[in-house]
Amino acid sequence: MKVIKIYYQGIKEATFQPKIIFVLWFINFIFGFIFFYLFFEAFSRAIGQSAVGEELLRKFEFNFLFEFLAYHAESIATIFSAAGVLILIELLVSTFLFGGILFTLTYQIKSSDLANNKKSFAQLFFQGAGKFFGRFFRLLIYSFLLWISALIVFLLLNLFIGIFTGEAKNEQLFFYSLWLRLAIGLFIFFLVKMILDYTRIKIVTEDSRYVLRSLFKTVKFVFQKLGKALALYYLLVLTGIILFTIYFALKFFLPSNSLITILVVFLVGQLFIASLAWLKIAFQKAQITFYSQQPIQYESH
Amino acid sequence: MKKTVIVIAFFLFTFNQTALARQGQPIVDYRIKVRLIPQEKAISGKETLTWLNNSNQSVSELQFHLYLNAFKNNLSTFMKESGGVHRGFKRGEQNWGYIEIRKLLDTRGADLTSNIEYIQPDDGNKDDQTVIRVRLPKPIPPQQKVSLEIEFYSKLPKIFARAGFYKNFYMLGQWFPKIGVLWNGKWNCHQYHLNSEFFADFGIYEVEMTVPEGYVVGATGKRIREVKNEDGTRTYTHSQEDIHDFAWTACPDFVEFKEKFIIENPRVETEIILLIHRSHLNQKERYLSSLKNGIEFYSQNYGAYPYPVITLVDPPLGGLGAGGMEYPTLFTSMAVSLIPRGLRFSEMVTIHEFGHNYWYGMVGSNEFEEAWLDEGINSYSEIKALARYYGQDSSMLDFMGLKMGDLAWQRTQVCGSGKMDAILKNSWEFFSNGSYSINSYAKAAIMLLTLESFLGEETMSKIMRSYFERWKFRHPTSKDFIAVAEEVSHQDLDWFFNQFLLSPDKLDYAIGEIKSLLLKEPEGKFNMEKGGAQEDKGKGNEQNLKMFRNEVVVVRKGELIFPQEILVEFEQGEKIHETWDGKERWKRFVYVRPYKLRSARLDPENKILLDVNFTNNSMLLKQNNMTPLKYALKLMRNIQTVLSLVCF
Numbered sequence: 001m002k003v004i005k006i007y008y009q010g011i012k013e014a015t016f017q018p019k020i021i022f023v024l025w026f027i028n029f030i031f032g033f034i035f036f037y038l039f040f041e042a043f044s045r046a047i048g049q050s051a052v053g054e055e056l057l058r059k060f061e062f063n064f065l066f067e068f069l070a071y072h073a074e075s076i077a078t079i080f081s082a083a084g085v086l087i088l089i090e091l092l093v094s095t096f097l098f099g100g101i102l103f104t105l106t107y108q109i110k111s112s113d114l115a116n117n118k119k120s121f122a123q124l125f126f127q128g129a130g131k132f133f134g135r136f137f138r139l140l141i142y143s144f145l146l147w148i149s150a151l152i153v154f155l156l157l158n159l160f161i162g163i164f165t166g167e168a169k170n171e172q173l174f175f176y177s178l179w180l181r182l183a184i185g186l187f188i189f190f191l192v193k194m195i196l197d198y199t200r201i202k203i204v205t206e207d208s209r210y211v212l213r214s215l216f217k218t219v220k221f222v223f224q225k226l227g228k229a230l231a232l233y234y235l236l237v238l239t240g241i242i243l244f245t246i247y248f249a250l251k252f253f254l255p256s257n258s259l260i261t262i263l264v265v266f267l268v269g270q271l272f273i274a275s276l277a278w279l280k281i282a283f284q285k286a287q288i289t290f291y292s293q294q295p296i297q298y299e300s301h
Numbered sequence: 302m303k304k305t306v307i308v309i310a311f312f313l314f315t316f317n318q319t320a321l322a323r324q325g326q327p328i329v330d331y332r333i334k335v336r337l338i339p340q341e342k343a344i345s346g347k348e349t350l351t352w353l354n355n356s357n358q359s360v361s362e363l364q365f366h367l368y369l370n371a372f373k374n375n376l377s378t379f380m381k382e383s384g385g386v387h388r389g390f391k392r393g394e395q396n397w398g399y400i401e402i403r404k405l406l407d408t409r410g411a412d413l414t415s416n417i418e419y420i421q422p423d424d425g426n427k428d429d430q431t432v433i434r435v436r437l438p439k440p441i442p443p444q445q446k447v448s449l450e451i452e453f454y455s456k457l458p459k460i461f462a463r464a465g466f467y468k469n470f471y472m473l474g475q476w477f478p479k480i481g482v483l484w485n486g487k488w489n490c491h492q493y494h495l496n497s498e499f500f501a502d503f504g505i506y507e508v509e510m511t512v513p514e515g516y517v518v519g520a521t522g523k524r525i526r527e528v529k530n531e532d533g534t535r536t537y538t539h540s541q542e543d544i545h546d547f548a549w550t551a552c553p554d555f556v557e558f559k560e561k562f563i564i565e566n567p568r569v570e571t572e573i574i575l576l577i578h579r580s581h582l583n584q585k586e587r588y589l590s591s592l593k594n595g596i597e598f599y600s601q602n603y604g605a606y607p608y609p610v611i612t613l614v615d616p617p618l619g620g621l622g623a624g625g626m627e628y629p630t631l632f633t634s635m636a637v638s639l640i641p642r643g644l645r646f647s648e649m650v651t652i653h654e655f656g657h658n659y660w661y662g663m664v665g666s667n668e669f670e671e672a673w674l675d676e677g678i679n680s681y682s683e684i685k686a687l688a689r690y691y692g693q694d695s696s697m698l699d700f701m702g703l704k705m706g707d708l709a710w711q712r713t714q715v716c717g718s719g720k721m722d723a724i725l726k727n728s729w730e731f732f733s734n735g736s737y738s739i740n741s742y743a744k745a746a747i748m749l750l751t752l753e754s755f756l757g758e759e760t761m762s763k764i765m766r767s768y769f770e771r772w773k774f775r776h777p778t779s780k781d782f783i784a785v786a787e788e789v790s791h792q793d794l795d796w797f798f799n800q801f802l803l804s805p806d807k808l809d810y811a812i813g814e815i816k817s818l819l820l821k822e823p824e825g826k827f828n829m830e831k832g833g834a835q836e837d838k839g840k841g842n843e844q845n846l847k848m849f850r851n852e853v854v855v856v857r858k859g860e861l862i863f864p865q866e867i868l869v870e871f872e873q874g875e876k877i878h879e880t881w882d883g884k885e886r887w888k889r890f891v892y893v894r895p896y897k898l899r900s901a902r903l904d905p906e907n908k909i910l911l912d913v914n915f916t917n918n919s920m921l922l923k924q925n926n927m928t929p930l931k932y933a934l935k936l937m938r939n940i941q942t943v944l945s946l947v948c949f
Contacts, residue, residue: 032941039936043929051900051919053928062705066713067916083940087947094948171580171618175639193949252702262931269938276945283949 003228006293007235010286013105017281019121020101024277027097029270031090038082042075057257095136096129102204103128105285128204135203138211143196146215150188157184194233195222197283201291225294232290236283243279247272327542328353329504333477336511336534337551341456342466348451348477349408352441356483359440363447364420364490365433368475371493372398372458372465376428378421379462382495382729387462390622398458398465402433402478408448411438423492423729431493432481451478460622467620469516470552470578474628475499477547484667484776491669494729496737498661498668501545503774511536512551519557519576519612520549521631541608541630543774545665548628550614554579560589564597567605571596574612581615584636584647588613591648591690595655598686602762603659603769611658613651625650627657643700645691649707653683663773671779672728672737673802677745678765678782684708684746708750708910714743716913724748725779725802747910748801751863754908755797756790764789796862801911806860810903811917813856813887817897820848851892853901857883859913868905872897898922 014021046068047053056064069076104125119127158181165177199211199218208214222229247268256265335346354360371379374397385392405413416436421429441447455476458465464474481490482502489500509526511534512518522541529535539549558575573596575588592613600606612631616623624635632654636647656679660666666674687696687707698705718739721732731737753761768777768785783798800806853869867879873896881888892898902919904912912918 028941028944031944032937035940036933036937040929040933043932044924044926047916047928048924048926049920050916051902051921052916053925054921057925057928057931062709063712063915066709067716067914070713070717071914071916087944090944090948171578171638174618175637256931256935259927259930262927262934266934266938269934269941273938273941273945276942276949280945280949 003231003235003290006286006289007232009289010236010282010284011239013285014278014282017105017278017285020104020125020281021274021277023100023125024097024280025270025274027090027093028273028277031086032273034082034086035079038075038079042072042079045075046072091140092137095140096133098129098136098200099132099204100125100129101281101284102200102288103132105281105288106201106205132200132204135209135211136200139196139199139203139215142212142215143192146192146195146219150192154185154188157181190233190237191222191230194229194287195219197287198222198229198291201284201288205288205292221291221294225290229290232286233283236279236286239282240276240279243272243275247275326353326355327504328355328502329480329545331477331504331506331508331547333506333508333547334511335473335477335508337471337513337516339469339471339513342459343454343456344473344476345454346452346477348453349448350451350478350480351446351448352480353446354441354443354483356486357443358486359442360483361437361440362488363435363437363449364481364488365435366475366479366481366490366493367400367402367431367433368479368493369398369400369455369457369464370430372396372462373430374428376426377431377493378424378426378429378729379431379493379495381426383462383734385461387495387622388625390461392461393459396459396461398456399430400453400455400476400478402451402453404450404452405435406450407438408450409439413437413449421492422488422490423494423727426492429492432490433478453478460616460620462622463626464623467617467623469554470550470617470620470623472548472550472614472616472620472623472626472633474548474623474626475546479546482667482776489667489669491729494669496731496734497672497728499546500665500667500669500776503543503545503665505540505542506544506547507538507540508547508549509536509538510549510551515553516551517553517555517557517576518549518551519555519574519614519631521547521612521629522608523610543607544629544662546628548626548631550576550623550631550633552576552578552617554617555615556582558585558589562593562596564600567600569596569600569605571606571608572610574610575615576612577615578617580617581636581638583638584615584640587642587647588615588634588636588651591651592655594648594690595652595686598652598689599656599659599682602682602685603765604773606658607663608658611655613655625654627654627661629662630658632657641700643698645687645697645699648691649683649687649697652686653679656682656686659769664769665774665776666772666778667776668728670727671725672741673724673745674777674779674782676741677724678749680711680742680746681749682765684711684750711743711746712910714739715747715911718744720805720807723803723805744911751801751909751911752786752794752797754910755864756792760790800861804861807913808861808863808909808911809857809859809913809917810863810865810883810909811856811858811914812901812903812920813854815851815853815898815901815920815922817849817851817922820850820893846895848893848895849897851894851898853890853892853898854887855881855890855901855903856887857885858917861911863909863911865903865909866905868902870899870901872899 047056052064055061107124161177161181165173195218198221199215202208202214202218203211250268251265254261254265254268256262330351332349333346335344337344371377402417405417407413413435418434419430420432420434421427422432460467460472464472464476479501481488482500491497506522508520510518510520514533514535518537520537520539521544522539524537525540526538527535555576556579560573562573563570573589573592575585577585577588596606608630610630614631614633615636616633618637621635624633626633634647634651634654657675660679661668661675668675684707693708694706695704696707697710722736722740724740724745728737731740764786767789768782771785772781779802783794787794855865855867862883865881865883867881869877869879869890871894879890900919900921904918907915
């Protein structure tokens with residue numbers, strides 16, 4: 001019950017953070033817009049003057065896709081190169097923003113009401129972002145240790161599953177084992193993400209400069225509270241799945257063959273991106289609450 | 302050895318001789334007894350071959366294929382060409398297969414074993430042992446027969462290319478010493494290559510296969526006997542006339558389903574045998590339904606399926622290297638359990654491989670030298686069959702809102718291919734395996750669909766029927782196909798086939814330019830008709846309509862030539878249909894109208910499927926931004942989602 005209460009609280013309080021949601025959505029939108037520009041240019045060159053474009057507006061046609069891939073390979077290569085660079089930049093920006101999100105959310109716990117404080121949202125948010133960027137960047141580097149360990153565990157489990165299913169006569173068993181491997185992979189992936197979330201929370205709430213030590217202590221904390229921590233995390237993951245389902249259902253039923261409908265679909269898409277930002281805050285808020293309710297062991301400076 | 306006959310015959314061997322309508326005497330008559338030896342992953346057999354010298358000259362040597370020697374070592378031509386990989390399946394370590402002729406007797410009494418000599422007619426690779434020559438003590442006179450007794454032993458490779466074993470699954474294709482074809486006065490007996498399949502004479506096969514009890518056996522032709530032996534084995538005998546090959550399979554994990562299949566127009570009565578691996582039982586209905594579709598389509602479009610039986614073999618997951626192969630009255634398909642219904646790969650393979658009973662099985666063209674005659678014609682038929690039963694735009698993929706037709710899939714291979722090879726070429730002389738596949742399958746199929754658009758569906762249908770009817774149970778060449786096409790269509794089609802069969806070039810026409818220019822009134826000094834007086838012009842007549850000079854320039858970007866239709870549309874709604882022989886590099890069409898052009902389209906119905914770029918076949922006067930906007934926004938959203946998740 002306690003977990004559900006914390007989950008509910010996280011969801012509720014995330015809803016009252018429109019400014020953070022806006023910042024996250026806006027940064028994402030800027031990155032997305034760069035791709036929009038690249039794609040728009042490439043498509044305009046490819047089909048802007050062709051009547052094929054008129055047909056594509058009505059329904060997607062594989063003939064065009066294959067021709068586009070065959071005859072516009074350079075444009076596609078440019079877009080993919082840009083994608084690689086932009087994802088790296090977005091990762092750094094996201095690391096920067098994490099400080100702002102967590103600092104703002106934990107500040108509100110410490111000081112009961114933001115309005116009573118003299119600091120504006122922007123001051124508070126970017127102060128936190130700047131303050132913790134260096135520590136979170138180090139955490140990003142150290143997290144490779146965790147990812148590599150997780151990969152080793154995953155490979156060992158795979159090997160173990162393979163012993164029982166690799167030579168299986170029953171082909172279904174082989175396919176089910178693929179699903180099992182995927183489930184295990186996702187479980188480990190979420191576990192590492194969760195540990196990193198709590199490490200960031202620990203660093204911010206305790207203003208700790210000892211990033212590696214915080215990481216190790218968080219691993220210990222997570223495994224001590226594994227059941228509840230996982231329960232909370234998967235409730236939030238489930239919320240994300242529901243969001244995805246709603247979005248894809250809407251996308252499936254909405255036509256997009258006129259300017260108005262194209263814009264409607266675009267707006268629905270942006271609402272979905274904003275809802276992901278909301279969910280990200282809900283994750284952090286709920287986990288901050290969960291972490292705060294545990295006895296805190298401060299670092300010795 | 303005492304044998305107990307359990308079932309003497311499931312059905313009497315009474316298939317309709319008139320339906321098969323064999324041309325002349327059978328050239329070959331094989332009687333083979335073969336035993337599967339699972340512990341050795343091998344077979345041993347005794348073959349009695351009676352061969353008719355159907356030529357008008359004496360023959361002093363015979364040539365045979367020993368296909369399994371392709372897997373004997375890494376120096377065989379097949380292994381050198383493939384690098385041990387076939388259709389993505391790799392040869393395992395220490396996985397060699399071979400065939401040994403232990404004794405070869407002329408039934409006139411001579412032992413010819415020592416007369417065997419390996420030859421390499423295609424590439425001179427002395428390490429290749431896939432063809433032998435046997436010198437005869439006495440020549441065989443024209444129209445005379447010779448009988449040979451051959452004892453052989455074949456060690457099977459682990460399956461990666463058509464034949465071999467995987468655990469307890471055995472696929473026996475090209476497994477016995479098989480005589481070549483005496484064609485146009487000389488032996489046509491090619492080595493086993495990566496990119497080639499088979500060519501053989503029609504005749505009679507009767508094969509006794511002995512396997513351990515518990516194995517389920519499937520084979521070419523009709524089962525005429527099943528005998529339980531005292532040594533814990535069973536012997537199955539199959540027999541069939543008017544075929545040119547024999548394949549069989551054995552596996553204890555097969556589940557056998559039999560079903561009588563009858564269609565009325567044209568009359569077809571055959572028995573479907575499905576040998577499905579027990580791990581794929583959930584695919585049973587998909588297999589049966591697509592096979593029935595295939596039988597119906599080919600029978601209705603080309604000629605009634607004449608054989609009394611058709612066997613579909615479903616290999617296990619590890620034996621998929623044997624999948625997607627055709628043999629007379631038996632073929633292998635491929636499926637995996639849990640594959641979604643919307644992914645129609647197994648339907649495509651089933652219909653394609655069944656179709657080879659027509660283009661390869663009955664119309665016995667030379668796959669080594671003119672692979673397009675079976676693979677291309679069969680891919681053409683497959684595209685049409687899949688479109689009929691599963692929809693033109695969804696015949697390959699109809700899953701989670703994504704749809705793709707077989708036609709688009711095949712065409713894209715042609716668009717994306719290079720210009721290395723023409724369609725008509727010896728199969729082992731193609732630039733690469735990919736080039737062979739694209740040209741022999743996809744490009745040839747798209748070529749025939751383009752021909753169909755040009756001649757009309759009805760004429761093309763008559764061509765295909767006539768070609769089948771005239772050349773079934775014979776060995777046609779490309780020239781024979783062209784002759785039928787010209788005869789039926791009453792057209793000289795050399796211009797078509799000379800380009801598309803013999804040239805590696807591409808067909809690409811485009812709208813080069815369209816423009817609408819406002820016509821200015823004449824300005825300046827102009828001579829009058831009389832006396833050289835001059836008149837000033839230039840004052841506009843307000844009452845005159847604005848006139849536009851509308852221009853459309855069509856260009857030929859590729860080397861190949863094809864007549865073109867052009868649809869010109871004007872803003873006001875007027876439509877003009879133009880034609881162009883397409884021979885020059887470009888042509889300009891000019892229209893003076895009081896309104897502007899809207900668009901120009903070449904081949905407005907996309908009938909010329911060989912055109913490798915449909916996108917440049919049309920041009921709008923005003924740029925359309927809506928579609929780029931739609932797809933750019935869509936991709937933007939997707940990337941935003943990915944970024945959100947990556948940085949979550």
